[in-house]
Amino acid sequence: MNIEELKAAMESDDTIKQFVASIATNQSEESISALARTNQELKDEKIKLQEKMSSMPTAEEITELNAFKAQIENSADAKLISEGKLDEVISRRVERMRLDFDTK
Known part of the structure; x- marks a missing residue:
């Protein structure tokens, strides 16, 4: 039909x-x-x-946290440098750079 x-x-x-x-x-x-x-x-x-x-977290909060993290890492590095552990500071920074490079 x-x-x-x-x-x-x-x-x-x-x-x-x-x-x-x-x-x-x-x-x-x-x-x-x-x-x-x-x-x-x-x-x-x-x-x-x-x-x-x-x-x-907002973008602002993430930025603040990253700045705070960098400040803590720098103060830890300063402490190690004052203790004469320069090799350890260098190896930590190289490791951070590797991680940063791997994540990009």
Whole structure:
């Protein structure tokens, strides 16, 4: 049955018209329901990501932490230098440079 035959049958018989309308309604309701579920899942995921993001440090905080870390490392190096352990300072700095290079 093609579309023209279906239209003609619907015009002549209310039962067919009601059947086609119910199929269309069911399909629409199923599509809407699926979209609503997907929408809710996305909203829930967004909330979880926002909560996770709020607990992460900001760029400013990361910069401050890196500066603090560098300050601590430099003071540790200064202490080792004052104790005459220059070789240890050099080996630590070389190791830091290797790690930095490997991460890039």
